[in-house]
Amino acid sequence: MDWSDVTGFVLVAALVVLLIYGITxxxxxxxxxxxxxxxxxxxxxxxxxxxxxxxxxVEACRQYMQYEQATLERVISARNAVGQARDRSDLKQLGQAETALRSGLGQLFALAENYPQLQANSSFQHLQQRISGLESGIADRRELYNAAVNINNVRIEQFPDVLVARLFSFRPAELLQFSEAEKADVNLRQLFS
Known part of the structure; x- marks a missing residue:
């Protein structure tokens, strides 16, 4: 075996290893x-x-809260803004809309304290518990989403991953961020104590 065969074999082996590493x-x-x-x-x-x-x-509240229409409309408006931002996958707008929605829900539940018949309504109680559970779930999922985004963004910026990421146009993902008020967990049950 001469050196050109060994060099050729080493070069081919190095290219195969590099190709496998790139695919990985x-x-x-x-x-x-x-x-x-x-x-x-x-x-x-x-x-x-x-x-x-x-x-x-909102419908359950509307039956009892005749004088609180502005709050009910604010919740529905914020709900629609969240839906639109979610449909467009506009995370910045979603963060702002979520802040408005949670603020509106907080006001709605605070106002509900003034309506004992509403608080005694089983439909209202069920919906309040359901929405409270969904709020907790959203907060948990938001944390998992941001962790996945962070891992993705770090990897596509690290060497040698950045070479493959640029070659195949991998883009950083956007974190789901909320205002400072939104970051604090809202305990909806506490609003009723």
């Missing part, structure tokens, strides 16, 4: 990208469920 990196980046999508889909499911429950809550 690519597959890992694809997995991370789909992890971000899956995390968003989990949030979207909860947002849709809450979106469907809010009109029922």
């Amino acid at each position: 990196l690519y597959n890992q980046l694809v997995n991370l990208k789909h992890g971000v999508s899956r995390a968003w889909a989990n949030i979207d499911v909860l947002l849709r469920q809450r979106h469907e429950e809010l009109p029922k809550l």
Whole structure:
């Protein structure tokens, strides 16, 4: 065997190893990208469920809260803004709309204290518990989503992953961020004590 054969073999072996490494990196980046999508889909499911429950809550309140129409309309308006931002996958607008919605819900539940018959209504109690559970689920899923986004964004910026990411146009994902008031957990049950 002469040196040209050994050099050729080493070069081919190095290219094969490099190709396998590149394919592995690519597959890992694809997995991370789909992890971000899956995390968003989990949030979207909860947002849709809450979106469907809010009109029922507003209707239950409307029967008792005749003088609180502005608050009820604010909740519905914020609900619609969340739905529109969610449909467009506009995370910045979604964060702002979520802040408005949670603020409106907080006001709605605070005002409900003035209506004992409403608080005694089983439909209202069920909806309040359901929405409270959905709020907790959204907060949990938001944390998982942001963790997936962070892992994705770090990987596509690290060397040598950045080479594969640029070659195949992997883009950073956007964190789901809320205002400072939104970051604080809202305990809806506490509003009724």
